[in-house]
Amino acid sequence: MLVLDRVSKTYPNGVHALGGVSVEVDLGEIVAVIGGSGCGKSTLLRAVSGLDPASEGTVLLDGERITAPHEKIGIIFQEPRLLPWLKVAGNVGFGLGDRPRQERAVRVATALERVGLADKATMWPRELSGGQAQRVAIARALVPRPQLLLLDEPFSALDAFTRTDLQDHLLNLWADAKPTLILVTHDVDEAIVLADRVMVMCPRPGRIFDAIAVDLPRPRDRQSAAFDFVKRRVLAALDRSLSRAVQPADGEGKASAGAALWW
Amino acid sequence: MSLVTMTIAAEERGAVPAERAASRKWARLARPVLGLVLPVMLAVAWEFVVRMGWASGRLAPPPSVIFQEFVDLARSGDLQRNTLVTLGRVAAGFGCGVAVATIVGAAAGYSPLIRRLLDPSLQALRAIPSIAWVPLFVLWLGIFEASKITLIAVGVFFPVYLGVMGAIQSVDRKLVEVGRAFRLSDVQMVRRILLPAVLPAYVIALRSGLGLGWMFVAAAELLGASEGLGYLLLDGQELGKPAEIVAAIVAFAVVGKATDWLIALAAAPFLRWEDVVRQE
Ligand SMILES: Nc1ncnc2c1ncn2[C@@H]1O[C@H](COP(=O)(O)OP(=O)(O)OP(=O)(O)O)[C@@H](O)[C@H]1O
Ligand SMILES: [Mg+2]
Numbered sequence: 143m144l145v146l147d148r149v150s151k152t153y154p155n156g157v158h159a160l161g162g163v164s165v166e167v168d169l170g171e172i173v174a175v176i177g178g179s180g181c182g183k184s185t186l187l188r189a190v191s192g193l194d195p196a197s198e199g200t201v202l203l204d205g206e207r208i209t210a211p212h213e214k215i216g217i218i219f220q221e222p223r224l225l226p227w228l229k230v231a232g233n234v235g236f237g238l239g240d241r242p243r244q245e246r247a248v249r250v251a252t253a254l255e256r257v258g259l260a261d262k263a264t265m266w267p268r269e270l271s272g273g274q275a276q277r278v279a280i281a282r283a284l285v286p287r288p289q290l291l292l293l294d295e296p297f298s299a300l301d302a303f304t305r306t307d308l309q310d311h312l313l314n315l316w317a318d319a320k321p322t323l324i325l326v327t328h329d330v331d332e333a334i335v336l337a338d339r340v341m342v343m344c345p346r347p348g349r350i351f352d353a354i355a356v357d358l359p360r361p362r363d364r365q366s367a368a369f370d371f372v373k374r375r376v377l378a379a380l381d382r383s384l385s386r387a388v389q390p391a392d393g394e395g396k397a398s399a400g401a402a403l404w405w
Numbered sequence: 406m407s408l409v410t411m412t413i414a415a416e417e418r419g420a421v422p423a424e425r426a427a428s429r430k431w432a433r434l435a436r437p438v439l440g441l442v443l444p445v446m447l448a449v450a451w452e453f454v455v456r457m458g459w460a461s462g463r464l465a466p467p468p469s470v471i472f473q474e475f476v477d478l479a480r481s482g483d484l485q486r487n488t489l490v491t492l493g494r495v496a497a498g499f500g501c502g503v504a505v506a507t508i509v510g511a512a513a514g515y516s517p518l519i520r521r522l523l524d525p526s527l528q529a530l531r532a533i534p535s536i537a538w539v540p541l542f543v544l545w546l547g548i549f550e551a552s553k554i555t556l557i558a559v560g561v562f563f564p565v566y567l568g569v570m571g572a573i574q575s576v577d578r579k580l581v582e583v584g585r586a587f588r589l590s591d592v593q594m595v596r597r598i599l600l601p602a603v604l605p606a607y608v609i610a611l612r613s614g615l616g617l618g619w620m621f622v623a624a625a626e627l628l629g630a631s632e633g634l635g636y637l638l639l640d641g642q643e644l645g646k647p648a649e650i651v652a653a654i655v656a657f658a659v660v661g662k663a664t665d666w667l668i669a670l671a672a673a674p675f676l677r678w679e680d681v682v683r684q685e
Contacts, residue, residue: 191586193582193585193586210588211585211586211587211588212588213588216586217586219579219582219583221579223579223580223582223583225580225583225598225601226678226679227601227602227604227675227678228678229678236583236587236597237587239587239593239597266678267678268678286587
């Protein structure tokens, strides 16, 4: 289980990006985090990952305090971040450096199979499309079998069609070992399709504004009335979180509300 | 189904690139030939002019005379001996220069403190034309090998230092973060992320350093040497033998190009991941 206890983050430049986030996430749960731009979603994810630890409060994974990257935690960034000097197979096996060659080869092959890229193993990253590269990144993060997988807008750079495709892929992969998933996204549909719980954040400093449970059976039908019902609730919460952001009336809040209009 | 598609795919993959590879091979062979057209034409023309008696060719000997000089020098063993001496000097100077430049450049690229400490002084030293050091080196180190090798090493140092420092500073922070996410140790981080990331720039730095090394070996030998290709230049000048001078120049060009090519060749297997555009 993942427990966040009053996690705060103040950057060295004085920006108070997180103001005490407390939340518990069960093993195997999928949590989506949405909120206006700059409300601290990435900061939260980086604090949980240990890449950029919280300045106050604690992150506990199975009772163990996380202050640096941990072997039980996998990360997928917005960009694939593949190492250009390793072939696809080398990238996927990057986190298995300490394992015997044989085991590594088998696990890499299985993972590539699972993301549908078995035939791309000997290609260079530059030879992949954006969606394929992100699938390789997913495989790379999953190969060490993390118990907690963190994703920061992993599909936001992809076209809508590829995005839904990868969402399905992600769900399939998740079903293999059922790790805990925390997914930051701007896409309300994506959040509802994937998550058991959608957390809406509000800015300055970043806090959890509302959490909406999604009790729909998987696979979820985006056209269904139940889906639409949840979506309305999430959008309403998002709206309220943004109008709260405008309240400080310093012009800055308005800008962020405007930026969020494209939802 | 998948078996069938796979076989077809494999066949296609096998057949098409084979043809393309063949034509690409021809293109690769033909490309240097294209570059040879101009020099060969000029050489033939000059040979013709001298043969026809339109010019004496005493100060600018025609290719046949230069070739004969080459053969004579090679037969007497002078060519090989002097080439080896020069090559040895470049190797020693290049080795020292690269070793120091790599360490200092890496330290300055890695640590802002060291960079602030060292870089201003090094940049100031860089502004001095390296040849200007010669009198000092001769006073300090004598007129023999040590001063020559030091001069070459100084020439090699700066491009390699700048290249290494710049390469390390511009390593993609996002890739370093991938290494952190996978909990690489410091040593692993260097070996698995930093080294491969800086290698392309390092090879370029080495090659420009080597170019300067050859430039400075010629300068050092011209300023006084009893053997070496630069000595052949001096000898040809003093005895009024332009063919010997040109033969030595050609030897410089050939050996210089060959060493550069060796570096490129040695690095090529490690740089195959780079975008093809940059290689062509
Ligand atoms: N490295 C940093 N140094 C200083 N301030 C930062 C840093 N990273 C983020 N911030 C600030 O912290 C706040 C939250 O940033 P964060 O990146 O977490 O937002 P976000 O919710 O991920 O936004 P987006 O949806 O645009 O990705 C912002 O006000 C940002 O300016
Ligand atoms: Mg972000």
